[in-house]
Amino acid sequence: PFVVTENCIKCKYTDCVEVCPVDCFHEGPNFLVIDPDECIDCTLCEPECPINAIYPEDDVPAGQEHFVALNAELSRDWPVITTRKEPPADAKDWEGKPDKLPLLER
Numbered sequence: 001p002f003v004v005t006e007n008c009i010k011c012k013y014t015d016c017v018e019v020c021p022v023d024c025f026h027e028g029p030n031f032l033v034i035d036p037d038e039c040i041d042c043t044l045c046e047p048e049c050p051i052n053a054i055y056p057e058d059d060v061p062a063g064q065e066h067f068v069a070l071n072a073e074l075s076r077d078w079p080v081i082t083t084r085k086e087p088p089a090d091a092k093d094w095e096g097k098p099d100k101l102p103l104l105e106r
C-alpha cells in the first residue's frame with residue numbers, strides 16, 4: 001500500500017483524496033492516512049500531493065518507517081474523506097518543516 005508521511009502534518013492539502021478509486025483516505029484533525037487494507041496500489045494519489053508526502057510502503061523516506069504502522073492504526077479510528085477541502089490557513093508555513101510528528105493531533 002501507499003503511506004502518508006510526516007510532511008502532510010499541518011499541511012493537509014487533501015488534493016490526494018479525490019483520485020482514490022477505493023476511498024481509502026481517512027481524515028484526522030491535521031493529517032490524513034491511507035487504509036493499507038483498502039489501498040490497491042493504483043499510484044494515482046502520489047503525484048497529486050503538492051508537497052510529496054505520499055510514498056509506496058517500500059519507499060518511505062529513511063527515518064519515517066513508523067508512518068507505515070501509524071497509517072494502519074489511525075485509519076481504523078478516523079472517518080473516510082473523499083472530497084477536497086480548504087487546507088489550514090497556515091499550511092504553507094509548515095511545508096517541509098522537520099519533526100512535525102509531535103504536532104499530530106488525534
Ligand code: SF4
Nearest residue numbers: 020039040042043045
Ligand atoms: Fe488510493 Fe491508489 Fe493512493 Fe492507494 S495508491 S491510496 S488506492 S489512490
Ligand code: F3S
Nearest residue numbers: 008013014015016049
Ligand atoms: Fe496530505 Fe498531501 Fe494529501 S499534504 S492531505 S498527502 S495532498
